[in-house]
Amino acid sequence: MTDFLMRRAAALMMSAFAFVLQAHPAAAQTIAITGGKVFPVSGPPIENGTVVITNGKIVGVGANIPVPANARRVDASGKWVTPGLINSSTQLGLVEIGQVADTRDMQARGQDNIAASFTVWEGLNPNSVMLAPARKEGVTSFVVLPTGGLVSGQAAILDLVEGTTTDMIMRSPVAMVAEIGNAAQAGTTSRGELIVKLRELLEDTKFFITHRAQFDRADTREFRASRLDLEAMIPVVQGRLPLLVIVDKQSDIDAALRIARDYNLKLIVGGGAEAWLMAGKLAAARVPVLTGAMNNIPAGFAALGQRQENPGLLSAAGVRVALIGNAGGGDEEAFNVRNIKQEAGNAVAYGMTWENALKAVTLWPAEIFGVSDRVGSLSPGRDANVVVWSGDPFEFTTRAEHVFVRGIQRTEKTRQDLLTERYLTMPGKLR
């Protein structure tokens, strides 16, 4: 046997062994979180409630749930228990250091500013140091969005479980992302032209569906989008995949609603600085909005009406809102994905009910992205993405004391923890 083969055989044995070690606790362990104030989100809070987890799934939630004899008990007396938080707008794992180009993987060139076939999560780095800080503060699922162009590409929702990207993906794609607020970015010079271009893409996709044979024989007119991009748009025009439009200005939101109506699309508004000016219409059209609660600056002529009351006004009008980071100049989408808690707290300070703010970082995003059968609430059959908090999850003093992702508790130190520990002693080892 050569050295190479010997090493390979040993490696295979080791990995098989490692698999057993890893898989066993998750698969067989039963965990009972007892005594806490449990917020199932899908139902009313339960004082002194119990959550039972087996095989990575929630199997029981309630006030009088029997605790299995073999269960590891987590005493949550005096604590708050919620579903893991979902951050619906991130570039986690796609951007490590913003100004280093080879650590940025969230934008595709596309053809003519259309990159519908771009599957952004395929480039995600599961070893990113950005992941652990988010998980440590109670974020257990996240949506990754592509950016740029007119059609940016496809979004996915992932769990912050350890493993490969394949292990992490919960559902992909969950939306097609388009940015219709910026004419220049779409390769046009006016809003109306940009809208025409989007409508042309939708028309071409419909035509492509019914003329595929001719297309394959090169017997159709030319399309400005590539074949792959047209293919990727099919579920959008068929109403199976939501179109997530990134848009701030009221008139742009209005245009998006018209397009969605004309083509019978499933629409999500993202950004939505001026969405509160359209709250009634968005509610009537059952269009959800992803927006933040920490920006009130008329930062450009497309966002003159930006205000912190936006999520409160929208949810009061009946719009399903997912809270996202909105004011950090960018790093709220990677380095500070954890600050979604702060966003929720501020939403409450500016008029959203606390219950709706909790929904806006758990159940509502799960519903918006079609994964409410997996995450977003504490009820039997759901994945065990559960957080035990020392108190109100949105308060700064509160700690996420136990974070479970698919039933596995995560406790690793972050790179930031390691740096802090190293310099706690001064001057320390590095004189």
Added chain:
Amino acid sequence: MRRYFVRLTALATFAAAACRPYSGTQRPSPASGKDSAVAAAGLGSKSLPNADPFPSTYVRVASAPLVIRNVHIMTAAGPTIRNGAVSVADGKIVAVGATVDVPAGAVLIDGNGKYVTPGIVDVHSHLGVYASPGGSALSDGNEATNPSTPNVWAEHSVWPHDPQFPRTLAGGVTTIQVLPGSANLIGGRSVVLKVVPSRTVQGMKFPGAKYGLKMACGENPKRVYGTRADGPSTRMGNVAGYRTAWINAEAYRRQWDKWNDGHKGDPPTRDLGKETLAEVLRGNILVHNHCYRADEMAQMIDIAREFGYKIRSFHHGVEAYKIADVLAKEGIGASVWADWGSFKIEAMDAVRANLPLVDRIPGSHAMVHSDDPSGSQRLNQEVAKAMKAGIEAGLSITSDQALRWMTINAAWALGLDDRIGSIEKGKNADLVLWSADPFSVYTRVEKVWVDGAMLYDRFDTAEHWRTDFELGFVPTRAR
């Protein structure tokens, strides 16, 4: 939804610089020969030749005496006074304690068990120089035409109708230092402003506040000038640039000091840039140095020592926690974010415990700063995050201690800690009334007083400061 390229753009164009404040009462001119106060060279000597060509015209808003009672007073000078009272007259704090005398005609505010703190001080702001609604027309923060521009003054870029000003005031911020951006090695002068409505920047200028000089280390100057033949394109090029500027400034300072000694012959020709740098060498302008990395801060300390000037504060000191002992020993402040990081390599080692790790060293000056119009509105929340991180790291930190990170320590960095930053008798009456503990996420600012005048009342929207720009442009209700 803003993407990180916003930050890149901002940093490429942002930089900070100077404010200089010489007292408005003394304006010696080389031609008049009346600058006899201008003495020998060296730290503490008087400025020249024209100390204050753009003097403050700030006038405090007239207001009746004020007493806030039944309120928890976080003074930044000692422990919180529970259910105490503070009394204000003629723009100054008259008394603070468990009880105070109520002067005749005083406005009485029942604090109702809420909290009062000093007005917040933001030492790193670009309000007015990067005004909203943004775009190149209002991008006035980086004179990115030369790596060394000590000749520019931030106040000449400030737009008083920037709608970011009233929002920052509503966040409890009453004093800001507006800096040029960080494109340049030496970016220019900063200006210290009161966050008050005014038609002119002079009307916002903090009377008697010293100017600052904005300098920038590391990646930004390298990136901005890296494609030019004369650079700098490296960190060593950066350092050569600082040293060259100081060598020239030192020669200029000697020239003027010599002339001032006897006023013999024609005065030397003025040079705006060297004039600013000479004022730094004389100790009349405070250096605010954008510098992320610990090793690079140490380089800047050596340069300051070589030329005999002092660095007042490192801004964006993401790695300040690595050299907290050095900074304390040198008497240099650390102006930092609570939790921004990784937008570039030099920000990679950001930790949330930076503020508490610096603060625990005796003699340190740790403070939070925003560099951001949104962050400036909730510096209390930034401090709360940092405080929690410190406690998690095992440090003992009280709210009273953390309060100093956004009040008195920041006032010190501007040389104004004798006037603002704490609630003590004789200080300017810059006060914030909070709906509850200022470090709760749910707490909101209810009222803000600047020099004893209430300039923000959350519940009186008719009186809210709306800039000229906002009239008509910014919607206030759905139609």
